[in-house]
Amino acid sequence: MIFATLIKQLLHKPATNPFPVKYMPKSVTGLLGKVARGEARINPPVPVPTDLRGKLTYDRDKCIGCQLCIKVCPANVIMFKPDEKKIRIHVARCTFCHQCVDICPTGALGLSNEFLLADTDRFSPNLIVE
Numbered sequence: 354m355i356f357a358t359l360i361k362q363l364l365h366k367p368a369t370n371p372f373p374v375k376y377m378p379k380s381v382t383g384l385l386g387k388v389a390r391g392e393a394r395i396n397p398p399v400p401v402p403t404d405l406r407g408k409l410t411y412d413r414d415k416c417i418g419c420q421l422c423i424k425v426c427p428a429n430v431i432m433f434k435p436d437e438k439k440i441r442i443h444v445a446r447c448t449f450c451h452q453c454v455d456i457c458p459t460g461a462l463g464l465s466n467e468f469l470l471a472d473t474d475r476f477s478p479n480l481i482v483e
């Protein structure tokens with residue numbers, strides 16, 4: 354019985370995407386190339402609630418460099434860039450608590466619905482917002 358189940362599982366296509374698929378080397382899987390040619394399909398992400406707290410968004414032009422977001426952030430995620438009077442956000446440490454968004458006086462910060470943030474490098478450009 355167990356052997357039959359094992360064989361069945363081996364012959365089944367996986368129900369999930371390799372994850373995080375965007376970082377898998379094409380030389381190993383060829384998956385992204387196949388997707389681009391329409392020969393394979395990546396399962397679409399699940400629908401998310403409209404008020405999901407996902408990756409932070411930052412509008413540099415609206416930012417006045419007041420640093421209030423830095424003061425309220427409980428996880429020390431936000432760094433100040435004194436030369437530019439702007440900020441850098443290290444998303445890998447963010448707890449998505451929304452406090453920086455609430456306190457920002459100009460509405461420069463927001464939380465998007467992007468939640469597929471897994472990465473092998475916490476300093477990857479995907480996880481830095483500035």
Ligand code: SF4
Binds near residue numbers: 428
């Ligand atoms: S959402 Fe919370 S943890 Fe993330 S940067 Fe803002 S204040 Fe910090």
Ligand code: SF4
Binds near residue numbers: 421462
């Ligand atoms: S609270 Fe808003 S305006 Fe102030 S530094 Fe942070 S992002 Fe910029």
